[in-house]
Amino acid sequence: xxxxxxxxxxxxxRRRATxxxxxxxxxxxxxxxxxxxxxxxxxxxxxxxxxxxxxxxxLEIIRRTAKIEKKKRRNDFTxxxxxxxxxxxxxxxGSGYKNYRGVINWCVVMLVLSNxxxxxxxxxxxxxxxxxxxxxxLFLKDPYSWPxxxxxxxxxxxxxxxxxxxxxxxxxxxxVNLWCREMxxxxxxxLARSLSCPAVQHLNGGEQQVCYPGNLTLxxxxxxxxxxxxxxxxxxxxxxxxxxxxxxxRLFEMLFFTQLLVGLTQQWMIPVIQSSMxxxxxxxxxxxxxxxLRLAVPNHLLWLLFFYWFFHSSLNFTAxxxxxxxxxxxxxxxxxxxxxxxxxxxxxxxxxxxxxxFYKPLLRKGFSKMVSQSAVFFLSAFFHEYxxxxxxxxxxxxxxxxxxxxxxxxxxVGRFLRGNYGNxxxxxSLIIGQPIAVLMYVHDYYVLNYxxxxx
Ligand SMILES: CC(C)(COP(=O)(O)OP(=O)(O)OC[C@H]1O[C@@H](n2cnc3c(N)ncnc32)[C@H](O)[C@@H]1OP(=O)(O)O)[C@@H](O)C(=O)NCCC(=O)NCCS
Numbered sequence: 388x389x390x391x392x393x394x395x396x397x398x399x400x401r402r403r404a405t406x407x408x409x410x411x412x413x414x415x416x417x418x419x420x421x422x423x424x425x426x427x428x429x430x431x432x433x434x435x436x437x438x439x440x441x442x443x444x445x446l447e448i449i450r451r452t453a454k455i456e457k458k459k460r461r462n463d464f465t466x467x468x469x470x471x472x473x474x475x476x477x478x479x480x481g482s483g484y485k486n487y488r489g490v491i492n493w494c495v496v497m498l499v500l501s502n503x504x505x506x507x508x509x510x511x512x513x514x515x516x517x518x519x520x521x522x523x524x525l526f527l528k529d530p531y532s533w534p535x536x537x538x539x540x541x542x543x544x545x546x547x548x549x550x551x552x553x554x555x556x557x558x559x560x561x562x563v564n565l566w567c568r569e570m571x572x573x574x575x576x577x578l579a580r581s582l583s584c585p586a587v588q589h590l591n592g593g594e595q596q597v598c599y600p601g602n603l604t605l606x607x608x609x610x611x612x613x614x615x616x617x618x619x620x621x622x623x624x625x626x627x628x629x630x631x632x633x634x635x636x637r638l639f640e641m642l643f644f645t646q647l648l649v650g651l652t653q654q655w656m657i658p659v660i661q662s663s664m665x666x667x668x669x670x671x672x673x674x675x676x677x678x679x680l681r682l683a684v685p686n687h688l689l690w691l692l693f694f695y696w697f698f699h700s701s702l703n704f705t706a707x708x709x710x711x712x713x714x715x716x717x718x719x720x721x722x723x724x725x726x727x728x729x730x731x732x733x734x735x736x737x738x739x740x741x742x743x744x745f746y747k748p749l750l751r752k753g754f755s756k757m758v759s760q761s762a763v764f765f766l767s768a769f770f771h772e773y774x775x776x777x778x779x780x781x782x783x784x785x786x787x788x789x790x791x792x793x794x795x796x797x798x799x800v801g802r803f804l805r806g807n808y809g810n811x812x813x814x815x816s817l818i819i820g821q822p823i824a825v826l827m828y829v830h831d832y833y834v835l836n837y838x839x840x841x842x
Contacts, residue, residue, distance in 0.1 A: 725813070
C-alpha cells in the first residue's frame with residue numbers, strides 16, 4: 388500500500404512540474420532516466436503546438452505524460468517483482484569469477500589442522516625427540532655410530548659444498564679476467580699503442596669504478612669469495628649503507644630456522660625414515676608407497692624451510708653485511724608452470740653461473756641449444772651426486788638420475804601440460820621426487836652399513 392501511495396504522490400508532483408513547464412519553467416528530472424524520458428515528448432509536443440490554444444495544449448500534454456508515466460510505473464513494478472536474470476553459476480568457468488581468496492584461506496586452515504593432527508600423532512607415538520643440545524655431545528661421545536655418523540655426513544656435505552662454491556667462483560674469476568685481458572689486448576691493437584687505464588676511475592657521482600688490471604688485488608678476491616654470488620664482476624653493485632635492523636632480522640631468522648630444521652629432522656624425519664627400512668627391505672610395495680607419502684610431507688616442509696633459510700635469510704644477511712647490492716637470489720619459482728621455468732628461477736646464483744660460464748660458451752662454440760642444455764644438466768647432476776656420494780662414501784647415482792630426469796620431465800610438462808596443471812606437475816615432482824631419492828640413499832646406506840648386523 389505504501390508503494391502505491393508513494394506512486395500517487397509522484398504523479399501529483401509531476402503534474403505540477405508539467406504545468407510549470409507549460410509556463411516556460413525549466414523541468415528537472417524527478418526520477419532519473421524515467422523522468423528525463425517523459426520530458427522529451429513533452430518538450431517536443433510543446434514546441435509543435437505553438438499555434439493551438441494554451442489550455443487545450445496543456446491538457447493534451449498532461450494526458451500524454453500521464454499515459455507514459457503509467458506505462459513506466461507498470462514496467463518499474465514488474466521490475467520490482469522480478470528476482471531472476473540470465474546469469475552463470477559462480478563456479479562455472481563461463482561466469483568469469485576469479486576471487487578465490489576465501490578458498491585459499493580454507494586451504495591454509497585445512498593444512499594447519501591436518502598438520503596439527505600429524506604433529507600430535509607424532510608426539511604421542513615418539514614423545515619429544517627434538518633436542519638441540521644433542522648435536523655436540525654426539526660428536527664427542529661416540530662419533531662413529533648412528534646418528535653421530537649422520538652428523539659427520541652433514542658436516543662432510545657442508546665442507547664439500549663450500550669447496551664446490553669456491554671452485555665455481557674461481558672459475559668465474561678466471562673467465563672474467565681472461566675476457567678483460569682479451570678485450571684490452573684488442574683495444575690496444577686497434578689504437579696501435581699500449582692501453583693505459585687507471586686502476587680506479589672516479590665517476591661523476593663520486594663512485595669508484597675499478598678497471599682491469601686494477602681489480603687484481605687481494606681485497607677484491609676476498610670480497611668476491613665471501614660475496615653471495617658465483618659470478619665475478621669488476622664492479623659489483625653496492626648498497627649505500629648497512630641496515631642494522633634488516634641484518635639482525637635476517638640473523639635471527641638464520642638462528643631460528645637452523646634450530647627448527649634440526650628439531651624437525653630429529654622429531655619427524657628420522658622416525659619416518661627408520662620405520663621405512665623394513666618395508667624397503669621386504670620390497671613391500673604398498674607399505675613402501677605409504678612410507679614414501681608419509682615422508683613426503685616433512686621432507687617437503689624441510690626443503691621449503693631450507694629454501695627460506697638459505698636463499699632469503701643467509702644470503703641477504705651476507706649481502707647486507709658486505710653491502711652487496713644485487714639481492715635477486717631467487718625469483719617466483721613457486722609459480723612455475725614448466726620445469727624449465729623452475730630451474731631458471733629457484734637458484735639464481737647457480738643459474739647465472741651456468742648461463743654465463745657454461746651454457747653460452749657452448750652455444751658460442753656452435754653446439755645446439757638441446758646439447759648445451761643437456762650438458763648443463765649433466766654437470767649439475769654430477770655435482771649433486773658428488774655432494775651426496777662422497778660424504779656417504781657410496782656411489783649410487785640416485786641424485787644424478789634425479790637431475791638427469793629433469794630433461795624428459797621438462798619436455799613432458801612443456802608439451803602436454805599448461806597453466807595450473809603445469810604448476811601442479813612441478814609441485815608434484817618436487818614433493819614426491821625428493822623423498823624417493825632420500826629413501827633410496829638411506830636404504831642403500833642402511834643395507835651397506837647395518838645390513839649384516841641386522842641379519
Ligand atoms: C640449462 C639452462 C642454463 C637453460 O637456461 P634457459 O634460461 O632455459 O636458457 P635459454 O635458452 O632461454 O637462454 C639463456 C640465455 O642464453 C641466450 N641464448 C640463447 N640462445 C643463444 C645462442 N644461440 N647464442 C647466444 N646466446 C643465446 C639467451 O638470450 C639467454 O640470454 P639472457 O640470459 O641474457 O636473456 C637452465 O635450465 C639451468 O640453469 N639449468 C640448470 C640449473 C641447475 O642445475 N641448478 C642447480 C640448482 S641446485
